[in-house]
Amino acid sequence: MSNSVSTFKDFYQTTDILGQAQTPHLNQRYSDIATFMRTPLVRDLNQVDIGIIGIPFDGGVTCRSGARHGPREVRNQSTMMRAINVVTGVKPFEMARIGDLGDVHFNDLFNLDQAVEDIESYFLAIAEQRVLPLAVGGDHSVTWPIMKALANVQQEPVAVIHIDSHTDTWGPYKGSKFHHGAPFRLAAEAGVIDPNKTIQIGIRGGQNFADGLEYSRQQGMHVITIEEFDDLGWRAVAEKARAIIGDHPVYLSFDIDGLDPVYAPGTGTPESGGITMREAQRLLREFRGMNFIGADLMEVAPPLDPSGVTALNGATLLFEMLCLLVEAPFLASRRS
Numbered sequence: 001m002s003n004s005v006s007t008f009k010d011f012y013q014t015t016d017i018l019g020q021a022q023t024p025h026l027n028q029r030y031s032d033i034a035t036f037m038r039t040p041l042v043r044d045l046n047q048v049d050i051g052i053i054g055i056p057f058d059g060g061v062t063c064r065s066g067a068r069h070g071p072r073e074v075r076n077q078s079t080m081m082r083a084i085n086v087v088t089g090v091k092p093f094e095m096a097r098i099g100d101l102g103d104v105h106f107n108d109l110f111n112l113d114q115a116v117e118d119i120e121s122y123f124l125a126i127a128e129q130r131v132l133p134l135a136v137g138g139d140h141s142v143t144w145p146i147m148k149a150l151a152n153v154q155q156e157p158v159a160v161i162h163i164d165s166h167t168d169t170w171g172p173y174k175g176s177k178f179h180h181g182a183p184f185r186l187a188a189e190a191g192v193i194d195p196n197k198t199i200q201i202g203i204r205g206g207q208n209f210a211d212g213l214e215y216s217r218q219q220g221m222h223v224i225t226i227e228e229f230d231d232l233g234w235r236a237v238a239e240k241a242r243a244i245i246g247d248h249p250v251y252l253s254f255d256i257d258g259l260d261p262v263y264a265p266g267t268g269t270p271e272s273g274g275i276t277m278r279e280a281q282r283l284l285r286e287f288r289g290m291n292f293i294g295a296d297l298m299e300v301a302p303p304l305d306p307s308g309v310t311a312l313n314g315a316t317l318l319f320e321m322l323c324l325l326v327e328a329p330f331l332a333s334r335r336s
């Protein structure tokens with residue numbers, strides 16, 4: 001497959017009803033349909049290298065719901081993103097064919113087990129075509145079937161960089177082991193992720209803080225509490241992640257509640273005293289060149305976000321993650 005810049009220009013360019021060529025990233029950011037990052041809406045996996053996918057599902061929340069509305073509002077705010085990362089110089093839309101794949105659809109919406117299966121099937125189809133997924137939730141329970149699908153295709157447990165205020169490794173809640181506080185426990189139990197190559201950053205909250213924390217540490221996960229993050233700083237924490245993971249295939253999962261509620265009030269389970277937006281951006285940029293096989297942004301809940309700042313910051317983090325995916329060795333290997 002060709003990766004020339006002119007091919008990518010053709011990919012992004014559309015025509016209006018008068019036949020006039022339109023380049024979405026050169027048009028006014030408030031015009032047209034709000035797809036993720038103003039990318040084309042694509043249904044054919046053969047047409048894309050990176051697919052951005054919405055998962056409008058919050059059936060796994062233990063507290064305040066609303067994350068099912070996340071994908072649409074992140075799409076809206078993501079139209080504010082530019083075609084270049086002015087800090088790193090990365091121009092994602094000149095490096096890959098990036099498309100909005102729409103949303104995961106559900107066959108039996110109120111059946112939690114079936115919803116998990118629907119998400120897994122969707123991401124299995126994406127991973128089998130070696131398309132890099134960038135997912136937008138939805139509550140954090142959906143990360144479990146995503147990781148399951150990716151590890152299945154990868155045929156080995158994946159490494160994880162997990163930024164969150166909670167470990168999400170808790171046991172059953174109200175009789176159910178499927179909830180948004182458990183995706184990394186389910187993944188560890190199933191051998192989908194490698195706990196020794198998993199780092200959890202920003203941890204500070206939870207109804208039963210010790211439960212998840214103990215489980216994570218018993219499994220060998222590297223937990224960086226917010227106090228440790230504060231003491232070490234973003235650069236040292238990123239170095240630690242690199243030392244632990246190396247060039248192993250790695251999945252990046254960002255729960256918006258890892259940010260301080262000043263930056264992300266619109267989320268189901270906010271925890272005060274968190275990561276600043278600037279720390280989050282600098283932390284993510286330190287992961288350049290790592291072997292990412294996918295990433296997600298979870299838990300943006302627009303009904304709890306009257307100013308829209310959570311969705312804006314979520315879209316901004318999504319753009320930083322997209323800039324990591326376009327530089328991932330996985331993408332280069334896919335072309336060879």
Ligand SMILES: [Mn+2]
Nearest residue numbers: 140164168255
């Ligand atoms: Mn979480």
